[in-house]
Amino acid sequence: MRKVGIVGVGHTKFGRANGSFLEMFSSAAVEALDEAGIKTGPGHGVDQVLVATMGAGMLNRQSGVASALVDTLNLRPAMAETVENGPASGASAVKLAFMAIASGMCDVALVVGGEMMRVVTGWEATDFVATMLHPEAEYRYGLTLPAFAGMFTRLYMDKYGVTAKDLAMVAVKNHEHAMHNPVAHIQLVPDLYAITEDEDAGVINPYVAEPLRLYDVCPVSDGAAALVLCALDVADRFAKKPVRIAGIGQATDTHVIAEREVPTDLLAVRRAAEKAYRMAGLKPEDIDVAELHDAFSILEIAISEEVGFFPKGEGHLAVRRGDTKVGGRIPINTSGGLKAKGHPVGATGISQIVELVRQLRGEAGGRQVASAKNGLAVNFGGFGNNVVATILSREEE
Amino acid sequence: MRKVGIVGVGHTKFGRANGSFLEMFSSAAVEALDEAGIKTGPGHGVDQVLVATMGAGMLNRQSGVASALVDTLNLRPAMAETVENGPASGASAVKLAFMAIASGMCDVALVVGGEMMRVVTGWEATDFVATMLHPEAEYRYGLTLPAFAGMFTRLYMDKYGVTAKDLAMVAVKNHEHAMHNPVAHIQLVPDLYAITEDEDAGVINPYVAEPLRLYDVCPVSDGAAALVLCALDVADRFAKKPVRIAGIGQATDTHVIAEREVPTDLLAVRRAAEKAYRMAGLKPEDIDVAELHDAFSILEIAISEEVGFFPKGEGHLAVRRGDTKVGGRIPINTSGGLKAKGHPVGATGISQIVELVRQLRGEAGGRQVASAKNGLAVNFGGFGNNVVATILSREEE
Numbered sequence: 001m002r003k004v005g006i007v008g009v010g011h012t013k014f015g016r017a018n019g020s021f022l023e024m025f026s027s028a029a030v031e032a033l034d035e036a037g038i039k040t041g042p043g044h045g046v047d048q049v050l051v052a053t054m055g056a057g058m059l060n061r062q063s064g065v066a067s068a069l070v071d072t073l074n075l076r077p078a079m080a081e082t083v084e085n086g087p088a089s090g091a092s093a094v095k096l097a098f099m100a101i102a103s104g105m106c107d108v109a110l111v112v113g114g115e116m117m118r119v120v121t122g123w124e125a126t127d128f129v130a131t132m133l134h135p136e137a138e139y140r141y142g143l144t145l146p147a148f149a150g151m152f153t154r155l156y157m158d159k160y161g162v163t164a165k166d167l168a169m170v171a172v173k174n175h176e177h178a179m180h181n182p183v184a185h186i187q188l189v190p191d192l193y194a195i196t197e198d199e200d201a202g203v204i205n206p207y208v209a210e211p212l213r214l215y216d217v218c219p220v221s222d223g224a225a226a227l228v229l230c231a232l233d234v235a236d237r238f239a240k241k242p243v244r245i246a247g248i249g250q251a252t253d254t255h256v257i258a259e260r261e262v263p264t265d266l267l268a269v270r271r272a273a274e275k276a277y278r279m280a281g282l283k284p285e286d287i288d289v290a291e292l293h294d295a296f297s298i299l300e301i302a303i304s305e306e307v308g309f310f311p312k313g314e315g316h317l318a319v320r321r322g323d324t325k326v327g328g329r330i331p332i333n334t335s336g337g338l339k340a341k342g343h344p345v346g347a348t349g350i351s352q353i354v355e356l357v358r359q360l361r362g363e364a365g366g367r368q369v370a371s372a373k374n375g376l377a378v379n380f381g382g383f384g385n386n387v388v389a390t391i392l393s394r395e396e397e
Numbered sequence: 398m399r400k401v402g403i404v405g406v407g408h409t410k411f412g413r414a415n416g417s418f419l420e421m422f423s424s425a426a427v428e429a430l431d432e433a434g435i436k437t438g439p440g441h442g443v444d445q446v447l448v449a450t451m452g453a454g455m456l457n458r459q460s461g462v463a464s465a466l467v468d469t470l471n472l473r474p475a476m477a478e479t480v481e482n483g484p485a486s487g488a489s490a491v492k493l494a495f496m497a498i499a500s501g502m503c504d505v506a507l508v509v510g511g512e513m514m515r516v517v518t519g520w521e522a523t524d525f526v527a528t529m530l531h532p533e534a535e536y537r538y539g540l541t542l543p544a545f546a547g548m549f550t551r552l553y554m555d556k557y558g559v560t561a562k563d564l565a566m567v568a569v570k571n572h573e574h575a576m577h578n579p580v581a582h583i584q585l586v587p588d589l590y591a592i593t594e595d596e597d598a599g600v601i602n603p604y605v606a607e608p609l610r611l612y613d614v615c616p617v618s619d620g621a622a623a624l625v626l627c628a629l630d631v632a633d634r635f636a637k638k639p640v641r642i643a644g645i646g647q648a649t650d651t652h653v654i655a656e657r658e659v660p661t662d663l664l665a666v667r668r669a670a671e672k673a674y675r676m677a678g679l680k681p682e683d684i685d686v687a688e689l690h691d692a693f694s695i696l697e698i699a700i701s702e703e704v705g706f707f708p709k710g711e712g713h714l715a716v717r718r719g720d721t722k723v724g725g726r727i728p729i730n731t732s733g734g735l736k737a738k739g740h741p742v743g744a745t746g747i748s749q750i751v752e753l754v755r756q757l758r759g760e761a762g763g764r765q766v767a768s769a770k771n772g773l774a775v776n777f778g779g780f781g782n783n784v785v786a787t788i789l790s791r792e793e794e
Contacts, residue, residue, distance in 0.1 A: 057454040064529035071652035103499035132461035255468035386464040
């Protein structure tokens with residue numbers, strides 16, 4: 001199979017977008033194209049554009065966004081599609097672009113993911129996200145993602161002894177990481193005591209879906225992220241040295257969460273990671289830095305176990321030891337994660353890969369993981385019903 | 398590049414769906430899987446599922462449809478994504494599945510496209526479709542697809558001498574073809590004189606967007622269509638002999654229609670077809686049967702010229718001669734086309750390919766084109782801003 005790498009990354013400041021939906025996508029794309037040294041217009045050489053978004057239709061009343069973006073960027077007659085896989089839309093688009101290049105049909109692809117979610121607030125945002133649940137068995141009964149995450153957390157606490165403070169430690173760590181990431185939505189570090197044990201903890205960190213509190217849940221963000229992928233055999237056309245996509249794995253699990261045999265297992269994460277490791281010829285211990293889909297704090301812990309960093313039920317112990325901080329054994333969510341960097345749904349899978357590219361290039365500034373060679377991203381769709389794991393490797397000199 | 402074929406097709410009766418959104422997709426998928434001889438559940442062998450839909454979010458308030466379908470069909474842990482490219486979503490999904498297999502990442506893919514559009518009617522349906530126009534330059538000013546098609550038709554009439562009767566002849570032909578297609582939405586044949594010259598013509602065939610009348614415009618339909626794709630090197634696993642995907646071409650054009658240099662040219666159609674012919678090693682005269690995206694009657698004429706069947710400006714003369722009927726030189730829209738078979742947006746590109754597979758297998762009954770060997774489908778996104786051309790070829794014995 002033809003080898004594929006990344007030669008350009010772009011990322012808007014997550015938070016509240018300035019400008020239009022299309023301008024937000026364009027902004028991330030232009031940054032990635034500029035990095036790669038691609039000049040748009042005739043002879044641009046971009047064969048395929050893939051846009052990842054979940055809410056373009058529901059939130060922004062737009063379809064055909066990929067075609068609009070191609071024209072806005074002056075990349076005609078590039079092929080273009082929009083890809084949706086709930087919160088894993090971003091990594092799915094990267095996977096499809098990878099396949100397009102690996103097949104030989106394309107040499108160069110631009111992948112842009114984004115969401116303008118802050119056009120809705122409160123229950124409307126929660127309801128939008130809930131459309132990814134099973135329409136007949138879950139959504140129509142008013143189930144939401146925070147509700148599932150709350151139940152999952154309760155089971156995890158009972159089974160493995162995870163505490164509310166462990167969850168808060170994940171959040172504090174990711175907020176600390178985000179302080180070094182200028183594109184993160186939230187740049188403040190909550191005080192662990194104040195949000196867990198202080199008498200006002202219930203006021204400044206109220207329950208969202210008990211036992212999950214405000215600081216266990218990602219914010220609602222606007223934002224976009226972009227990548228330029230190319231076949232390694234044409235990588236010398238570009239301004240940046242490629243970071244290689246060494247492995248991609250994806251797996252689906254039961255869509256109806258109640259049908260899972262062991263409700264604390266995230267089988268799709270396990271299978272996706274196993275496939276990605278196999279393709280890359282790597283093992284969990286070869287990974288130096290990881291971006292794991294912490295839409296809820298419990299997910300970072302559970303995913304860190306399913307991908308093989310820690311034994312099942314012991315991820316929270318690693319958090320207590322500081323293993324997952326920058327400087328620890330396996331730093332997780334150095335970007336600030338969904339928790340602090342933000343989670344514009346369609347952008348997230350691409351944003352994770354942008355962070356890994358920056359780490360593997362040694363461009364991560366105050367959050368840099370020393371000599372990072374291999375990175376793993378896990379992008380989690382639905383409540384774990386469709387998961388994509390991607391492994392990036394620094395190309396040797 | 399690895400060769401790819403189609404070993405199963407499925408198609409619901411277009412019109413008004415019985416059952417839920419997901420049941421409609423499942424129904425088409427099960428038919429295609431059955432044809433291929435694939436038993437779902439453990440060992441099913443399906444690596445990738447792609448769902449094409451434009452309106453799942455906007456019309457049916459559902460995201461993650463591909464994941465839901467995988468679970469409903471018992472195809473876990475297959476990879477799954479939803480693909481959107483306006484009315485060309487279907488062919489785009491087929492293209493991406495083709496790439497997935499050609500890359501070697503997958504052996505077998507299920508592609509299902511569908512739309513449940515009849516949940517809205519009248520202006521709401523028109524507005525839904527209009528979301529594919531440019532959000533800032535077109536949609537916000539109230540422009541719609543029928544409006545563009547009306548303006549395009551007027552220019553075509555003035556420049557090339559196309560008459561209202563020529564347009565009606567396209568419609569009558571496609572309605573005649575649909576009489577032999579049991580899955581077509583509309584099964585009646587309008588009388589050419591009655592809808593064009595009779596004193597009541599304006600009543601039974603009123604203007605929709607002058608000069609386009611009711612019979613120049615496709616209906617609003619529910620429906621789904623499905624394909625099973627596989628690498629030809631594993632085709633002997635399946636019950637049906639493969640029809641080969643010989644060529645795929647895609648091109649984008651200006652998203653803002655007013656920016657086209659020659660507004661009667663459909664450059665994306667021309668470029669997509671040229672690419673597909675080149676990949677297939679075929680010429681227009683090698684094509685025996687074609688499904689061309691006749692959302693409006695003028696489009697069948699214009700597309701038939703851009704793909705090289707007739708010189709530019711002479712497509713309507715071919716209609717007058719009967720060249721495009723079953724039995725003519727190059728039968729077009731033997732399925733009934735979008736005009737009479739219906740146009741559930743996400744299904745259309747796949748439905749076109751289902752028809753070509755049936756023709757190339759010799760299974761098209763009363764609408765069979767004798768000894769058809771090569772078929773061309775053109776699936777038209779936006780008002781020609783993103784077009785996919787697909788060529789299928791009968792495998793030689």
